[in-house]
Amino acid sequence: MCVRVQADPFDFGAECDAFASGRHHVGAVVTFCGIVRDDGGLQAMEIEHYPAMTAPAIEAMVAEARTRWSLADALVIHRHGRLTPGERIMMVATAAPHRADAFAAADFLMDYLKSRAPFWKKEITTAGAHWVEARSEDETALARWSDETARR
Amino acid sequence: MTLNVVYFAWVRERIGVAQERIDTDAATVAALVDELRAREDRYALAFEDLSALRVAVDQQLTDFDAPIAGAREVAFFPPMTGG
Numbered sequence: 001m002c003v004r005v006q007a008d009p010f011d012f013g014a015e016c017d018a019f020a021s022g023r024h025h026v027g028a029v030v031t032f033c034g035i036v037r038d039d040g041g042l043q044a045m046e047i048e049h050y051p052a053m054t055a056p057a058i059e060a061m062v063a064e065a066r067t068r069w070s071l072a073d074a075l076v077i078h079r080h081g082r083l084t085p086g087e088r089i090m091m092v093a094t095a096a097p098h099r100a101d102a103f104a105a106a107d108f109l110m111d112y113l114k115s116r117a118p119f120w121k122k123e124i125t126t127a128g129a130h131w132v133e134a135r136s137e138d139e140t141a142l143a144r145w146s147d148e149t150a151r152r
Numbered sequence: 153m154t155l156n157v158v159y160f161a162w163v164r165e166r167i168g169v170a171q172e173r174i175d176t177d178a179a180t181v182a183a184l185v186d187e188l189r190a191r192e193d194r195y196a197l198a199f200e201d202l203s204a205l206r207v208a209v210d211q212q213l214t215d216f217d218a219p220i221a222g223a224r225e226v227a228f229f230p231p232m233t234g235g
Binding site: 034049050052057089090113114115118119120121132133 | 162
């Protein structure tokens with residue numbers, strides 16, 4: 001299990017290759033990469049975070065994922081600082097004996113990272129700068145994991 | 153007790169500092185917020201609507217009615233927007 005919070009870019013291809021290599025008891029690796037999207041006029045995105053809390057909070061999310069699914073390994077990389085459109089913000093990789101667990105754990109980690117990891121995005125646009133507001137859809141996405149727990 | 157109080161995103165911008173040491177006898181986060189609000193307008197403005205804020209005590213997300221006895225750090229920030 002590996003969590004990295006960094007300002008520097010990461011090599012998505014190399015990370016995926018290293019993560020998927022040398023495994024004999026894993027049948028599935030799922031990877032996700034988040035990219036800075038320009039919906040019009042975006043010049044840059046500034047990502048602030050809470051250094052003392054960020055990595056421990058993400059590690060707790062990974063630990064929670066391990067209690068829910070059969071995971072062999074997980075990798076989360078999340079950047080902070082100033083990023084421009086097209087840059088890769090973050091990635092998640094999960095490895096599991098079977099693909100259903102790898103997909104579900106990656107999906108779960110993404111939902112938690114969106115709404116529970118202490119990052120805040122500020123968009124710098126041609127019309128000015130503003131903090132990105134949390135979306136209610138993100139809370140709804142998170143709630144389905146609690147519903148799933150209740151169903152068990 | 154003396155707490156390290158930290159602010160992020162627009163909360164930091166409204167209050168004007170990223171962190172500060174606060175002497176307080178507040179028993180809960182909510183009581184600390186009341187003390188801060190009474191200090192100056194910039195705090196009152198930042199803490200105007202608590203439903204728009206989240207709080208962490210010693211780096212753990214919690215609620216505004218959480219106790220802060222023995223805590224070292226309280227952080228205030230808007231809902232997170234990671235990913």
